[in-house]
Amino acid sequence: MKALERHRKLTTIWASEPGFRGWFSTVNHTDLGRMFLTTAFFFFIVGGLLAMLIRAQLATPHSAFAGAEIYNQIFTMHGTIMMFLFAIPTFEGLAIYLLPKILGSRDLAFPRLTAYGYWCYVFGGSMLLVAMVLGIAPEGGWFMYPPLSGPIHSPGINTDFWLIGITFVEISAIAAAVEITVSVLKYRAPGMSLDKMPIFAWYALITALMILTGFPPLILGSVLLELERAFGLPFFQVDLGGDSLLWQHLFWLFGHPEVYIIFLPAAGVISTVLPVMCRTPLLGYGWVVAAAVSLAFLSFGLWVHHMFTTGIPHMGLAFFSAASTLVAVPTGIQIFAWIGTMWKGKPDLRLPMLHILGFFCTFVIGGLTGVMVAVVPFDWQAHDTAFITAHLHYVLFGGFVFPIFAGLYYWLPHFTGRQRFFRLGEFAFALIFVGFHVTFLAMHWVGLLGQRRRIPTYAPEDGWTTINLISSVGSFVLAIGIAMVLLDVILHGLTFYRGPRNPWNAGTLEWAMTTPPPAYNFASLPHVTGREPLHDDPELPARLARGEGYLGTPKHDWRETLTVDIASGRPDMHVIYPGNTRLPIVMSAVTGLFFLSLLLKFYWTVPVAVAGVICLAWRWVWKQGRKDDLEPMSLGRGLKVANAAMSRRSPGWWGTAFLLTANATFFGSLLFGFAFLWTVAPGWPPPAWLAASPFELGAGLAGAVLSSGAMRHTMRTNRKGGKPVLGLILTLAGALAIAFACAALMTRAPAPVEHAYGATLLVLGGYGLFHACLAALMVVFLIARVRGGYTSSGRQAEFSIVTLWVDYAAVIGVLILLVAHASGFSS
């Protein structure tokens, strides 16, 4: 087959629908990556405009530009949009666009999940924007502390928009994190062992794992606060056994890792772009990987440093102060690795490099002020002042926006296949750099003079007038710079000035394809022998186009790729992707109906939405699979591997495992919350304890043992060619017993609206009931699949996946029942 014929055939198989209809049905990572990035930059512009309004308000004393209520909405939406609707989705978009290309694959692990995540993001973000346009936007600050955000002090719908909208958007983040984790671990080019992975993939993997473990505490906090607001369950009301500090713990358990979730992908961009700009490999690749892993873990041990002024005992403060200073070490290792790379190479001061230099100046200052506020006595003075606002902008703008602009200009020729004609970008960089530092250096200063953050106005005699005016002028210079970047990108898109395939002479695989990239990425998949395959073999793009790699011969109109062993990069599975479908957008719309029903308190539509999601999820999975066993597939170059459906560790199994990791973090946070309230909240003991029931406890424990044991027996029976239905029915019975015990716990939880103890038991029971029902539903699905002929002794992937869910339901069911009934016994 000739290269052109191969290209045409692959394009027919992989292309999205033409025109705007394709936006709604595409599951292609290139399309969705671009859509994510475009939407994220739209939100960046909106958030930036809000920042301008803030600076307009603070430019002069006694400003009448915006009233206090509107001003509260403006700064809350600015923070919320920048954190949740710009920074994280930008990482997701970049990773979704880039990862399969730099890893040498044809798409991400779960293309429909990518699309579902994108539409959840769009719908959730739109909810917040609509609230803002209607003047009912959240107004409690981006960290939404109760009791201010509780039902007593914020009775309107504003806070609900934040809690429900952000939770909806976070579905997108969790979906993307699962997607990215499995893709980096499994969907790589043959031969790409862990030591040969592009450095960006390491950063993306670490960030995705952080999202999986960092976001669930916030989702839990949002659920608990919404339950308090909607149904009066008093998790954060001190007089009823709650504690507002619980919110701060849950929020910052998410919020501090969030800073590194934002920084690490940007560091990945720098580690990728900088060596290319310096024309030398990255210095200390292994050290950089170790530093990034260390940074990720250390960042989870810092959350209390946002709570130094809450009256926590000195020893607790000292733990987190020490951990906060420690985090400077792995950050420093990365900075020195980058400086060493520049020292070793020959830096070429092209536009991406200018933004990297902007990053160095800005982020290092932000890091140093971070060490200052890690010191408790200083933090007590600076807490909640403009100094902190300035510090976080130095970290986030320096640590994210400059690197992302570097990445934007670096990969722009890849997105479009063109090269820049106009040179607005260099001038824009100068304006951004100067404007940023004028704005935020001044803000450090005025913060040290005592200006609180979030104040709507101030008096002339405070002595902050000139500094605030300077800061506001700087912010408008910054805004003009960013507008020029936007203009530069638009002009780039409108100027048909064809660029070379690899304009930077980079060594990574994304430059081995034509640009803009074809829907299938690679005509055939490469075999990788080093970290910079294009430098190792400059002829690689031509050889891949000729079909000399793996899967070079399209067959059966399948969208094919392969997966590899995690450590060695040895091919281990053949994968067939689903095609274009509108299922993701429909399912995210129905998911949105669920959240909207909760928000508007149309509770009668909630079960409709839940039933809709179940039906669509059923269809989602049902469409996959085959009724015949596939023989081992030839990948080309004399290699044959089994299809994923014939494997116990299919991509779906890996995705489920990582989704359950996030789920377990949610559950762990819930148990932490229970323990925290019990030991720290002042309103304990509760007026009444749960009356422990040996019968309910025994039924639940027996159900857990039965479901887990029967499911294992069923898997063995199926593998040996036996009939699995009886075992599945026993599994179902076990799951229903867990559901019964958890439902009984919910009905007997003592007065949930009168004390946080009963409220927590209610939530624990609800969590157990939900998972038991989910496991039961999956078992019913599996019975239908067995009866429909979709499984066999060879096609066992679905059994392994359902086993994970059944085991999870059993484990959390046991823990919930033991914790709840033990509290009753001990009383």
Next chain:
Amino acid sequence: MKDILRILIAPLTWLAAFSAIYGLHGVLCASGISGQTLGISWVRLILMGAYILVILGQIALVAVLYHPKFASRSSFVRFVSHATGWVGLVAAIWSLAPVVMTSHCG
């Protein structure tokens, strides 16, 4: 996956231990335990015991990561897992040092 585990295990253990000792500190303070042995309060003694256990655990992890029987075949994974092993140990010593230095429950 074992190689990923080798890289993650030491900092993961530190994180678990750090959170556990912070939680233990909260529980001990809430329980109102009082009394002294050798002029050292029982709360501090318990926390110091936990601190020593954590350090010993991290030392054991570093030793395991260096042991040929458990080490990865990949030199890259060996290097990174050794580095993160030391990170776990140093982080444990440094971040939990306040148990022997600062006042507790106040």
